[in-house]
Amino acid sequence: MEERDKGGVDISVVVPLFNEAENIPELYRRLTSVLVGLKRGYEVIFINDGSTDNTQRVLEDIFRGDERVRVIELRTNFGKAPALSAGFDNVRGNIVLTIDGDLQDCPEDIPRFIEKIDEGFDIVSAWRVDRKEPFLTRRLPSCIANWCIARLSGLDLHDFGNAYKAYRAEVVKGIKLYGEHHRFIPALAKNFGVSVTEIKVKNEPRRHGQSKYGLGRIPKVFFDMLTLKFLLTYSTRPLHILGPIGSFFGVIGVFLGLRLAYLKIFYGEQLGTKVSLSVCVLCIFLAVQIITSGLLAELLVRIYYESQGKEIYTIRRILEHST
Ligand code: UDP
Ligand code: MG
Numbered sequence: 001m002e003e004r005d006k007g008g009v010d011i012s013v014v015v016p017l018f019n020e021a022e023n024i025p026e027l028y029r030r031l032t033s034v035l036v037g038l039k040r041g042y043e044v045i046f047i048n049d050g051s052t053d054n055t056q057r058v059l060e061d062i063f064r065g066d067e068r069v070r071v072i073e074l075r076t077n078f079g080k081a082p083a084l085s086a087g088f089d090n091v092r093g094n095i096v097l098t099i100d101g102d103l104q105d106c107p108e109d110i111p112r113f114i115e116k117i118d119e120g121f122d123i124v125s126a127w128r129v130d131r132k133e134p135f136l137t138r139r140l141p142s143c144i145a146n147w148c149i150a151r152l153s154g155l156d157l158h159d160f161g162n163a164y165k166a167y168r169a170e171v172v173k174g175i176k177l178y179g180e181h182h183r184f185i186p187a188l189a190k191n192f193g194v195s196v197t198e199i200k201v202k203n204e205p206r207r208h209g210q211s212k213y214g215l216g217r218i219p220k221v222f223f224d225m226l227t228l229k230f231l232l233t234y235s236t237r238p239l240h241i242l243g244p245i246g247s248f249f250g251v252i253g254v255f256l257g258l259r260l261a262y263l264k265i266f267y268g269e270q271l272g273t274k275v276s277l278s279v280c281v282l283c284i285f286l287a288v289q290i291i292t293s294g295l296l297a298e299l300l301v302r303i304y305y306e307s308q309g310k311e312i313y314t315i316r317r318i319l320e321h322s323t
Helices: 023-039 055-065 082-090 109-118 137-153 182-189 217-234 241-266 275-307
Strands: 012-017 042-047 067-074 096-097 125-126 165-168 196-200
Touching: 012 023, 012 082, 012 137, 023 042, 023 055, 023 109, 042 082, 055 125, 067 275, 082 096, 096 125, 096 196, 096 217, 109 125, 109 165, 109 196, 125 182, 137 217, 165 182, 182 196, 196 241, 241 275
Parallel strands: 012 042, 012 096, 042 067, 125 196
Antiparallel strands: 096 165, 125 165
């Protein structure tokens, strides 16, 4: 593959690091030996996500001895998704590969990712076939999340949770990652017509240090999935979902109101004590609230896309004759 004029960088490896000092030397050694073996221009971008251990010192030592290494030090701990985002904003290569810094992913698998990108895929995702992690706290929740994300997004991957992935650079450029959204890049990208495949990889237990996540991640992932569903389906047309919900309550409210009016006029009933009066008022109130939120959301969508010059479509290529 031709190398473009970016200092000869073809492959950019992005590694988010939060307190991984003990893992970095071996990671660096194995990454380098694999990448040199590929015989293509590469860079390794280490993102120090506000580590409080020796991570920065270890990275600086490596940086001094290797001009293919870049280090981005964040001011504090922002989380893995923003750390990856910082990497994406600075990559120079045509292919971007993200890998965890804890040696759970084996750098030796990298050539297989690159092969798939060379075959023409835009995203290559890793599927950890033999995960070395506890079943109840890790594999089971992850299994449920994978199932849900696959259903929600219509993208049939086995393993969304792993950050070990390769991307054609234009896919990740400009992607801003909120919450735990790094796991949703393929799902979001698929929506824009990007081709996604997966390869099976080995997974090792963590050597040093501790996982930064526990069961506390579950509710976050749940709400992120809700956002994903919304982004995938209604992000350019929020009133299409909020409108019907608001109207539903509106119809019930109006129906109850008419019935109450009928009872009052023709039978002179006292309405003050009726439960249906409260329900009627509540429904109409809800309807107005929800529909107004929908209208506000429509405004927000326009601000979101137009203020950032974002398009609501993506073009793969334009063929045209020069004039
Ligand atoms: N990480 C990070 N910022 C954080 C938490 C984690 O950059 O706030 C990095 C961490 O150093 C590692 C990767 O993200 O390289 C995955 O983290 P971890 O191994 O703790 O997650 P798990 O494998 O348990 O999902
Ligand atoms: Mg890990």
